[in-house]
Amino acid sequence: MVKKLFIDDNNMNTTQEQLDLSDLFNHDKDSIDKYKKGINTATENVLSFLHNRTQPFSGVAHEELQKVVDKIDFKEAPTSSHLVFEELQEIYLKHAVAFHLPKYIAHLNCPIVIPSLIGEQILSAINSSLDTWDQSAGGTLIEQKLIDWTGQQIGYPTPDGVFTSGGTQSNLMAILLMRDSFYQKKQQYDVTKFGVNTDKGKLKIFCSECSHFSVKKSAALLGLGEDAVISIPVDDNFKMDCEALESAILKEFIDGNCPIGVVATAGTTDYGSIDPLKSIGVITERYQLWFHVDAAVGGGLLLSNEHKYLLDGIEKSDSTTIDYHKTYFQTVSCSGFIVKEPHNLNLISHHAEYLNPKACKDAGVPNQVDKSLQTTKRFDALKLWLTFRLMGTEKLGSYYDQTLALTKVAADCIQNRKDFELLNPPSLHCLVFRFAPINLNADQLNQLNILIRKKLFSNGQAVVAGTKFKGNNYLKFTILNPTMSKENFEEILSILAMIGEQLLEEEKQFI
Structure with missing residues (x-):
């Protein structure tokens, strides 16, 4: 029972009658006992999830779960731990998508390594905020060390940067620096104070037609508009056409606009393709444009002794996005934004007297908030630090290389079947394909592949993704799990084919 807090108006002394504070995490015995018991219960539920899940999804419909959630009333008195975890099982754990199972092969969700989970437990309990030194101390140095390691692997001599929530935030930072650097260097204009100015022409950014949606989203958020x-176009291997790039840049100059930068993709979301980084670097240098590489997907190549060469030319870039929670087997979220020239981060610095006064920077105090869009920021770097220290980068790289090898195996499995068409060659982790039996027209194939994915998701046997190419519907494998096997791929393809054949028998539109 919670006792009342009262104030003695006569002497203004505040006293307290045994307020129950045992739910606060601290050194009190009752608090420690609750913490241990709660963590043990949580661990048991996680282990139950691992042991009892045989397929990646339950197949539950969102309407069904919504009815359960709607019954919850937070005004009710707190209930027992046992009942709460039963409720959690019913709403979440029974239906959470199991990324660790080999039949989950849909999106860019990797299984996670145990050191990352250990780090998650520590950082959540200590709850450091990685914005200022006086809130994080050694945590700041750990983050900076990992940013430096990543930058050195990219090929930046003196890198800097911050951990971010993900590739979208990192790409937003890149477009922000691209914009502000242009205004500062080329037009001597303070965009931070006065806002976007198009008097001397509209700002233009270039990326491939297969680039991530966050490029356009960032342009919109920064006042440039999606039309910026x-x-x-891309070639037959889904890589940016450099001749088309240079022509587009020249056209914008002729039209009186202001090309400011190019975003190259190292690992497109659908095809895993890597734009020709070396050639793009030459073009951006020629026209003095900011060169950003979105390596949210392909950043894992930095771990690979065998395949790192695929990123040749990335060292020419001004900034890079890396998603550790995609290809470094880290828990969400864990991402990085790295720049070649540290001084460019000054473009986003803002000093608040209560938090990071300019005197701190002048004194050399390392405050990550000086170079971040976030203020309060999780200590996600700890997870990667423990992974490197407990596993080593070589072992982590071998996990990554295994996923690349498995992608080639999966491509062979698709190509060896007459009832499937593979769209793209095996590049990194992504394969786009479709179920394509004979005697169906384009519209029927499109409808059939939509229905196959929908029916597969509703039975939960496996989870695959879907995408479009030139208006046509395709299925997609994303292979980030080193425990997968040829047998898994063959089984998933057989399931897809079986569903397709059933639909052909049942659905009249295919007759």
Whole structure:
């Protein structure tokens, strides 16, 4: 029972009658006992999730779960731990998508390594905020060390940067620096104070037609508009066409606009393709444009002794996005934004007297908030630090290389079947394909593949993704699990084919 807090108006002394504070995490015995018991219960539930899940999804419909959630009333008195975890099982754990199972092969969700989970437990309990030194101390140095390691692997001599929530935030930072650097260097204009100015021409950014949606989203958020982003065609391997890129840049100059930068993709979301980084670097240098590489997907190549060469040319870039929670087997979220020239981060610095006064920077105090869009920021770097220290980068790299090898195996499995068509060659982790039996027209194939994925998701046997290419519907494998096998791929393809054949028998539109 919670006792009342009262104030003695006569002497203004505040006293307290045994207020129950045992739910606060501290050194009190009751608090420690609750913490241990709660963590043990949580661990048991996680282990139950691992042991009892045989397929990646339950197949539950969102309407069904919504009815359960709607019954919850937070005004009710707190209930027992046992009942709460039963409720959690019913709403969440029974239906959470199991990324660790080999038949989950849909999106860019990797299984996670145990050191990352250990780090998650520590950082959540200590709850450091990685914005200022006086809130994080050694945590700041750990983050900076990992940013430096990543930058050195990219090929930046003196890198800097911050951990972010993900590739979208990192790409937003890149477009922000791209914009502000242009205004500062080329027009001597303070965009931070006065806002976007188009008097001397509209700002233009270039990326491939297969680039991530966050490029256009960032342009919109920064006041440039989605039309500021020029999509460049790709070749047959889904890589940016550099001749088309240079032509587009020249056209914008002729039209009186202001090209400011190019975003190259190292690992497109659908095809895993890597734009020709070396050639793009030459073009951006020629026209003095900011060069950003979105390596949210392909950043894992930095771990690979065998395949790192695929990123040749990334060292020419001004900034890079890396998602550790995609290809470094880290828990969400864990991402990085790295710049070649540290001084460029000054463009986003803002000093608040209560938090990071300019005197701190002048004194060399390392405050990560000086170079971050976030103020309060999780200590996600701890997870990667423990992974490197407990596993080593070589072992982590071997996990990554295994996923690349498995992607080639999966591609062979698709190509060896006459009832499937593979769209793209095996590049990194992504394979786009479709179920394509004979005697169906384009519209029927599109409808059939939509229905196959929908029916598969509703039975939960496996989870695959879907996408479109030139208006046609395709299925997609994303292979980030080193425990997968050829047998898994063959079984998933057989399930897809079986569902397809059933639909052909049942659905009249295919007759």
